[in-house]
Amino acid sequence: MTQAYPHPTIELTEQNDLTDSERYRLLSSERRRRVLAILANQTGPISCDELAGMLVAEVRGSDASEDVRRDVAISLHHSDLPMLDDLGVATYDPTANVVVRDGR
Template sequence: MLADKRRRVLLAELEEHTDPVSLDALTSAIVARERDDGGQSRSDRVRISLHHVHFPLLDELGIVDYDHENNVIEPQRAAIDGLTD
């Protein structure tokens, strides 16, 4: 799970959140952390990969609760802290 660079960036971003956070907010934060000049198309690609790949996996593993209908992610503190310690 931690072999994927985007998931490592995502987990680092989730460490900073204790409350649920929107997919759009996390997309913007990850685009900024990855420091790419791709503009809007880059943001769209990140958002799609988060929605279809990363959050479903992290939800299945119990690291986040992902409400895909409302695009809200709730970090599971104990699971995230255990991965990043």
């Protein structure tokens, strides 16, 4: 089941000078929309591992294995978070493995 997310997800993408193409590319992934919704409610940095845990808990609840969480964290690290950083929606520090919204 796809969950509807509040307007902060869209607001985060509108705060930046994104082209329509960039905005559509960013929002085309359900995982990135979920990440944006989580970041919209964060006041400070969040680790990639903590973010992965939150994403997995939303979908699988307490039944999720550590392997699933690790796989999501790897995907975030290599794909989703760098895209958010490249588009200026959030700042991702791959060395510290943390992301923060509006960090520029």
